[in-house]
Each structure stands twice: as C-alpha cells, then as structure tokens.
Amino acid sequence: MRNTVLRINDQIYRVCIGIAVLSVLVMTLIIPWGIFARYVLGSGSSWPEPTAILLMVVFTFFGAAASYRAGAHMAVSMATDRFPPALRQAAAILVQVLMALIAVFMIVKGAKLCAGTWNQFLGEMPSLRVGISYLPIPIGGVITLIFVLEKLFLGDQSKRRVMSFDVVELSEEAV
Numbered sequence: 001m002r003n004t005v006l007r008i009n010d011q012i013y014r015v016c017i018g019i020a021v022l023s024v025l026v027m028t029l030i031i032p033w034g035i036f037a038r039y040v041l042g043s044g045s046s047w048p049e050p051t052a053i054l055l056m057v058v059f060t061f062f063g064a065a066a067s068y069r070a071g072a073h074m075a076v077s078m079a080t081d082r083f084p085p086a087l088r089q090a091a092a093i094l095v096q097v098l099m100a101l102i103a104v105f106m107i108v109k110g111a112k113l114c115a116g117t118w119n120q121f122l123g124e125m126p127s128l129r130v131g132i133s134y135l136p137i138p139i140g141g142v143i144t145l146i147f148v149l150e151k152l153f154l155g156d157q158s159k160r161r162v163m164s165f166d167v168v169e170l171s172e173e174a175v
Helices: 002-039 048-070 085-116 136-154
Strands: none
Touching: 002 048, 002 136, 048 136, 085 136
C-alpha cells in the first residue's frame, strides 16, 4: 500500500513539474511576442499580458506544491535546530498541521472564488471564464494537502529519486 501511494504521488509530482515548466516556457514565448507586436509591428496584442499572468498563477500553485514535496521551499530552521530532539519533532508535526490548514483554506476559499466568478468573463479574453483562471488555487491546495499528508504519515520523501538530479559543472578539470 505504501509503495502504491508513493508511486502515485511521484506521478502527481511529475505532472506538477511538467505543468510548471510548460507554464514558464509558454510565458517566455508569448511575452517577447507581445513586445515584438507592440514595438515592431505597431499593433499591440491584447492577449499576451493576461495570458502571462494566468500562466504565472498556474506556475505558482503547481510549482509550490512540487517544491513543498521536494523540500525545496523556503524554511527558516534556525530556532528549531536548537530545540531538544523531542521538541524539534513536535515542532515539525505542528508545521505539517499548519500546512494542512493552509492547504484546506486554499481548497475551500479557492473553490468559493471559482464558483463566485464562474459567470464572469475576462475582458481581454472574452471566451475565458474568470472562475477558470482561479482553478489553480484549489487544485494546488488539493495537491499540497496530498503532499502534506504524505509527509505526516509516510515521512519526508524529498530524497526520492524522482526529485533528485545531479548538476554537472563544466570546469577546466572536467573537460
């Protein structure tokens, strides 16, 4: 059972990374297009800026969930590192419970935001509902909650092979 859950979470992690990478890639392609259209062609497109903003929201919530699982999020442990081991473990559990509460908040409030704005349309892209643009919030909350529960019940998984990569530096000695 444990291995099945970890394999499923590995796939969720890969999907989050893929979505985040794709979002950044598309942003890097459409922003120069918007600049080119405005200053070279003389006719600014209305869609690149709002699309880039929407992709940044997608990148933020999916990337944050993946970053949390990989242990790559910002953490200040200066105070907790000085705690005795038992208190350090209690603080770690408290952090996970607080993260779960934040994820539940994202799910509940994000779903309400999506539902409340579902019948509105973006001015720059009239075919896109505002509620759709907020969907990464509750979806990212669900994924973050999955990873928080994984950490609480199965332990830290940040050292798994799916999250590790080797950086090869090119230097004069390596060549």
